[in-house]
Amino acid sequence: MPGMHAMDDFLNAEGLRAALGPATGCDHCAGLQCAGWESVTAPLGPPLLQPLGTLRDPAIDEPTYLERHAEGTSFWHARAPVALTHFPYNRCTVWRCPQCRRGFLQYTEAGGYYVDHRVRAIDPALIEA
DSSP states (O other): OTTOOOTTOBOOHHHHHHHOOOTTOOTTTTTOOOSSOEEESSOOOTTTOEEEEEOSOTTOSSOOOOOOOOTTOOTTOTTOOEETTSTTGGGOEEEEOTTTOOEEEEEEEEOSSOEEEEEEEOOGGGEEO
């Protein structure tokens, strides 16, 4: 299908920015108001979102669990940097709205007794290499 990507396509900061549209969204994806990480009941996918690839670098066997925070932000903060080489971004899959190209990150937190699917809209201005 034209415009579709394999989920194992690695995206760096430049490729991620080029693949995405503005952070504002459209009627198709307006229901996803997730400027910071939010838990969802199950991973999101087609037809709502189109797969783009992964931020997990295939050259790194075990990505770091170190987090990167700008001053005054935390893991859940809407203005936290999208730090591609830091947790959890280095373990995310990348999706976008097929209508407006607004980007979304998804990853699954697997704790001892639970699985938590998380999604965050991508503000291109917050992307850090």
